[in-house]
């Protein structure tokens with residue numbers, strides 16, 4: 062019988078974690094969200110307030126509905142609050158060391174049937190799962206930025222993920238109003254493996270002064286109907302995140318398509334990370 066996933070935990074409340082918590086709460090689920098410290102909790106709260114506030118301002122969400130939605134998310138700093146979760150989704154920074162530690166700690170807190178999921182976009186779900194006593198109950202649930210808007214969830218199964226865990230997570234993704242796709246544990250999964258060669262190519266074209274950033278972006282928006290041009294999209298993703306994804310894919314495949322363009326590294330070193338730092342290929346207030 063399928064698991065009844067009702068209580069969901071989210072670990073990490075950055076852009077992705079807060080977006081995921083919002084998606085879950087919008088579907089009427091009780092969410093327990095955990096951050097490292099009080100400052101992290103406050104940042105997460107701010108993300109949630111801004112995102113739902115925008116929906117209220119646009120008349121898409123009533124004030125009472127917004128309050129109820131936020132009321133379904135409890136925030137804190139103690140992983141022990143996740144003891145009763147049916148599913149925990151981890152969305153902390155992309156470090157195997159940090160994720161391994163969080164998964165090992167969660168393993169000792171949650172019940173034996175609880176599913177552990179990672180939102181990683183560049184690390185191996187198999188390796189993360191091996192830091193628990195239940196690699197069969199570990200999957201990837203890869204959301205896309207902005208999570209409340211984009212419908213895809215990549216459900217990543219490893220060679221040891223139990224088939225019913227994959228089925229239950231796929232069913233659950235559908236309940237969130239998302240479109241799940243399933244794949245094995247390979248760097249880039251499906252979407253990033255296809256997308257990042259293109260993004261990297263755009264950086265190289267810009268680096269070679271082949272065209273201006275505006276013209277590169279306009280070509281793909283108005284010529285191909287993409288919602289954003291590649292350089293604006295890199296600013297949204299974060300240049301540091303993009304670099305890590307490319308670097309991991311390059312090391313796994315040795316495909317030159319994914320060898321990070323040198324300009325990306327230079328911009329990261331100079332603190333130009335995209336929207337989150339106020340400046341990337343474009344400048345944001």
Ligand code: CAA
Nearest residue numbers: 112115119121182204205206207209210253288289294298
């Ligand atoms: N949080 C919540 N809602 C948001 C949002 C956010 N951060 N950003 C935009 N929205 C909502 C808006 O409120 C608006 O909602 P309504 O239609 O209900 O009014 C809707 O999204 C459209 O937004 P806007 O009108 O402001 O702007 P837009 O039409 O230009 O859309 C966009 C903005 C949704 C970001 C769109 O440009 C887009 O889809 N861009 C492509 C994004 C993309 O490719 N993301 C994938 C990145 S790769 C990834 O995430 C994987 C990884 O591992 C790195």
